[in-house]
Amino acid sequence: MIHGLITNLINEGLDLDLVEETDVNYVRNKIIGLLGIEHVERTNSTTKDTIPMILEKIIDYAVDNQVIENNLDEKEILSATIMDCFIPRPSVVNQTFYEKYKASPEIATNYFYQLSKNSNYIKTERIKKNISFKTDSDYGELEITINLSKPEKDPEQIKRERLVKKDASSYPKCVLCKENEGYLGRTGYPARSNHRLIKIDLLGEGWSLQYSPYVYYNEHCILLSDQHRPMKINRDVFQRILTFTEKFPHYFVGSNADLPIVGGSILSHDHYQGGNYNFPMTVAENEFTFELKQFLNVQAAVLKWPASVIRLQGDNIEELVDAAEHVRKTWGNYTNESENIISHSGEEPHNTITPIARNKGDIFELDLVLRNNRTTSDYPFGIFHPHEDVHHIKKENIGLIEVMGLAVLPPRLVEELDSVKKYMLGQTEAVKADHQVWADVLKSKYSHVSDDTEIEKIIQQELGVKFVRILEDIGVFKTQAAFSVFINEVNMHE
Structure with missing residues (x-):
């Protein structure tokens, strides 16, 4: 056989x-x-x-x-090593990529994306397990994914990882370091024998392009610094991500914020995420437009979106970068206690930005999502973090992907939502305690519905309602008037 x-x-x-x-x-x-x-x-x-x-x-x-032994790590290592037999060395992959780039950037990325899928680096079969659907909202259509693609660790695997943790190797320093390319893997650390990187120059610095092994959307890529250094949102970030969209105009690219709670990602390694995909926020309407007095060639608007987003547009990258940096600096020191916004606790900063860049052909576009990570006794998880009444759906950090309108929800919800459905249909007397209040509301609201399929659709739509609430929680400005006060502050500073 x-x-x-x-x-x-x-x-x-x-x-x-x-x-x-x-x-x-x-x-x-x-x-x-x-x-x-x-x-x-x-x-x-x-x-x-x-x-x-x-x-x-x-x-x-x-x-x-x-x-091999019957454990997850050894299986993953052997699988990746076998597929490494099928793919060229990094130098050949890069040479082929840039030969195709001469024809078009899209042809080049198509080649690399297909290679990453065909070589089983992108786990296509596992990704199919994810449950995905769309829901309507006042902000447009939102997307929900229940993430089932990553294999669950059995107790023996967890025990093995604990045993080696104290003496764990520091090579590679993290899963985003360039040294992962071709790395065999070890207990508690992913196999990367079939991993390849595309080298990209950004502002004279070495960066690398790869795809996420567990893509959440089409051509979900990661752009990582060749240096293992912490993430930092500053002028260079705006310049880099806009320059990247100039090189790859069919891709958006954005960065998670650089502070805990609102960062939602690996903060120890400077990196961005991008891809060939239009998120719900991409097509969001303007709530209102405004003028940036020092940057009259830059069009500015606040989006009709539950998070607090400023959209800048212009045909000149340098002018966009200047405008974005001015907004960032103003926001970095902005305090408005009536809105619960305090910029610093002593030397500790609380205000930062999640930026997203796009190339629209005639213009470049830069979205600036204003974030604040302050906590209080009333909000120990964060004032602008999902509040406790939505933790039964999601309590993890809200990062770049979710800010743009794609909820990535935990696998526990599959079983838990099924119990909510059965409760609404009268097949069980109770649900998991975390969901009980919500389940009671739904059962009363939809008491006239008894069809199994219809109840499933209702739960999906109500999940969308919860996701809107989560995004509204992270919004730093709850009203147009409050946002306008900040914009006036932006225009007051040189």
Whole structure:
């Protein structure tokens, strides 16, 4: 059976242009070496399947024949190492990418995205497990994803990670470092043998482009600094992300904020996220426009959006950067106690920005989402963080992706929402305590509905209502009048 699986895998590699006929013996020998196979049988392919499904069967063989232990880390390491046999070295991938870039940036990224999917670096089969749907709101259509793609760790895996934690290697320093390219992996650290990076120059600095292994949207990419340094929102960030959209006009790119609570990401390594995708916030209408008195060539507006967003547009990157930096500096020191906004506690800053850049052809666009991470005794998780009455849906940080209108919700909700549905249908007497108040409201509100499918649709729409509330919680300005006071402050400072 194993020889048939290897043949099937190689044939899929041929069909997807991962390898050529002259590579077949080389790839076969690499794989049988990894599996410790001495007796080789040549078999014809009898079935056709996807690479992830064939790999899963090969990994099962490796476990059954004690080639590896039956744990998540060893399975992931062997799977990535097998697929590394099919893909070129980084230098060749980069050379091919930039040859295609001469034709167009989109052709280049299409090549790299397909390579990342075909080589199983992007976990396409696992991503299919995610539950995704859209809901209507006063701010337009919002998107909800319940994330089921990452494999759950069993108790033995967790125990093993705890045992090695004290002596864990510091190489690579984090999962975003460029040194991850081709890294074998270890207990508690992801396998990266089949990982490739595209080198990109941004303002004379070395950066690298990769795709997320668990993409949340089309061509979900990560742009990471070649230096392991903390994230910092400043003028250079605005310049870099706009320059990136100049190089790759079909991609948006944005940064998480650089402070805890509102950062929503790995703050220890400077990086951005982007992709070929229009989020709900991308098409949000203007709540009102205003003039930036020192930057008359820059169009400015406040978006009709639950978070507090200023949109800047212009045809000159330098002018946009100047305007954005002026807003950032003003916001960084802005205090309005009547709105619960205090910029600093001693030397500790609370105000920062989540920026997003786009290239609209004739103009560049820069969204500045104003964030504040201050906590109080009344709001220990954050004044502008999801409040406790929505924690039964989500209590984690709200980062870049969710700010733009795509909720990434925890897998626990699948079972919990099913119990809410059964409660609404009268099939159970109670639900998990966290959901009880919400479930009672829904049961009373929709007491006239008894259809199973209709109840599911109602719960999805009500999840959208909760997501709006979450985004409204993170908004620093709750009214147009309060936002206008800040804009006046922006125009008062040089």
